[in-house]
Amino acid sequence: MQLKQGPTRWLVAVGAAVSAVLSAGCDVRNISELKEGVSTEAEVRARFGQPEAIWEAPGGGHVLEYNRNPAGHVNYMITIGPDGRMTALRQVLTPENFARIQPGMMMEQVRRLLGKPARQTPYPLKRESAWDWRYLQPPNTSMVFTVWFNEDWRVVRTATAPDPEAPENRGGGGGR
Known part of the structure; x- marks a missing residue:
């Protein structure tokens, strides 16, 4: 049983690492394709998918929460203004x-x-x-x-x- 557990842990660790690297690579590309004041919420969702949570933003609009934990090391908050355009993207x-x-x-x-x-x-x-x-x-x-x-x-x-x-x-x- 010990022999099975070692390779299984190794495979899980490798899978998590590969997932984190792929996600990070996709995030860099997705972020570079979005522009504050120009990109729409639909464009944000097309690149990042369904948010983990949606929070009300001061002054109207809302904030989309995108998490990369536990495998990754970042969480993004993307603010959508009342006009439906991205006003901020921050880690x-x-x-x-x-x-x-x-x-x-x-x-x-x-x-x-x-x-x-x-x-x-x-x-x-x-x-x-x-x-x-x-x-x-x-x-x-x-x-x-x-x-x-x-x-x-x-x-x-x-x-x-x-x-x-x-x-x-x-x-x-x-x-x-």
């Missing part, structure tokens, strides 16, 4: 956005800022839940940003750490 998993997450913020505020997390882990005995987002610290270090919420879904604390699932952060020890 939201950045240190600047992480710094905006403060104790007391509501879960929905965090979700609107960072998008869907890669993982949600409940800690019932502590009455907390931890949400993780994977991102790249330049030039290419895989990291995890974690937000802990209390039972009222308010931010308690945050932390940043190396991504334990990244190949460069895994311990040796074979399984060949």
